[in-house]
Amino acid sequence: MGDNGVYQEAFSIWLIPEPGISAMAREQIGILAGKLGSPIFEPHVTLVGGITGAREPLIAATQDIAKSIGNIEAEFDGISGLDEYFKSIFVRIKKTRMMQLANEVAKRRLGWETSKDYMPHMSLAYSDADASKKQELMAAIPAFSGVCKFVRLDLYSTTGNVGEWKRIAEFSLG
Secondary structure, three states, X not given: OOOOOOOOXXXXXXXXXXXXXXXXXXHHXXXXXXXXXXXXXXXXXXXXXXXXXXXXXXXXXXXXXXXXXXXXXXXXEEEEOOOOHHHOEEEEEOOOHHHHHHHHHHHHXXXXXOOOOOOOXXXXXXXXXXXXXXXXXXXXXXXXXXXXXXXXXXXXXXXXXXXXXXXXXXXXXX
């Protein structure tokens, strides 16, 4: 709920990878979900998360951001895991100038000021599993290497449980 007691819907803006990378990530998300009992979700790199506000202005903002960032690529940088539910097991993305600039463009368009450092990544599991279990599973994940092109920018409602998340709008990049 917001400060005035009114229900606040939460949103995230996601970069959606090219079909081949999406298929590879979707397969790993499914495998890990089976082994960890974790949820299934759309492969993505969060550009900006934790957004609140009205849908229509956010749809317009997402469209503007998609036009502004145009073609965008990321370089994979191995598999990692943190002791955080939403960063349990993920593919590291190099924080290139292109990725940083896309994040800055999005935050500026949203009028969003944050001191939080942007850490681009593509999650493969949302889980509270212990470190040893995650290490064992990470060792079996095939390498994500090279460059990934992003094909869309999606606005997602990320209110509620992962299974309740929904795509609100999608915009092609490039």
